Amino acid sequence: MPKVTPDLFAILNDPKAEAVLAKLYKAALKQGWTMVFHFLPKAFKLLGKGVNWKTENEQFYDDKYIPIVPAQGTFLYMQARALNAKNILEFGTSYGISTIYLAKAAKDNGGKVISTEYLSHKVKAARENIEEAGLSQYVDILEGDARETLKNIDTELDLVLLDGWPDLVFPIFKLIEPKLKKGAIIAVDDVEGFKPSMQDYLDYVRNTENGYISMTIKPNKGMEFTIKVK
Template sequence: MNTIQQQIRTTLTELYNDSKNDRYNMVKGLAKSVFRPMQPMDFKDAYLSVSKEQGEGLKRLIKENNIKNIVEFGTSFGISTLFLAQGAMETGGSIITTELIASKAIKAIENFKKAGASELIEVRTGNAMHTLKNHNRPIDLLLLDGWKDLYLSLFQMLEPNFHSDTIIYVDNADMADTRKFLKTIGENKKYQLKSKFGGKVVLITTLK
């Protein structure tokens, strides 16, 4: 294992340890939904990360499919991004990730520097419908892990950048807004959907 891979692993361990003490911020964000619909800023201090099992699965997915051009919607504090970076290091790939909340993006950038992975990752701060609007490169892997009601709009905006081997990784597939998105995509005979991790994740690929 090279030095950067080890730095990434160490940083991920520290971030997961921090996230174990984060239940308060998550509960605080959820409590606000009692009075109104949830909003991104409700979770500005909360870790919204993929599981370690999912992270390892993302690494394998990248390596097994020789994925190079990766786009992530929903950086949060950068845990999932660091797993993507581990895979991208094996394939010579790179990552564009976008985060709505500036304070989270700043913290994620610090984490990427600490992990020695900054050169692999471009962070775009702001609404993904704006930060990715003029994206003009092929997308090998699109990770959807941001605000769920934007999944469909973002998918449709980026669809011209998909190719026959593009994989769309949909996290939180069991949530109501995500299920609506998947129902719409599933009605398009061009795509096939495969459930993973007990239904928490769905992979969308193009039928060949």
């Protein structure tokens, strides 16, 4: 992740949101060495074929931010604005960094973000961070397991960020797939580092017969970028 400077977030044109993002990214950077030591033994896999999520200890991540990088947030904000996305969905809130980018787009587009997270201390912190950013009215965080909380989504979706645990990307995608509008964008983080756990998703969205076009893009970090075309 780059050094945190105010210009990283200037595109949002929102001093409150920018200040909160700067604070949160600085806190995330402080976890940098812990993350480096955690991933060091798996460096070859991470940079090669990717790590299988099943080998990970989920508890290690209980207090980790593991956010999208600022270039990804900026890119998603721009895509949401380009689409005039009003109904945005996120799987994996964590401390609310990505949610703030999406919420600012929702505010600018006259829309709303639904995000979901199952760790209650993260939900509480994310709500506080989003409140501090002045964006609470544009976000609903559903506390609980996404496999339950996203079962009854009743809006058609313009843009989706799937950023929960990698092995749930495809099941969660299939759960919300009936709600995707034609032209919807689906972004998935960590597709390179955890590729073995997302191969099912990648095989599906890269098969144009399923009605999608998709590729990995790299706004500083690999992210699968899919558009529903049918």
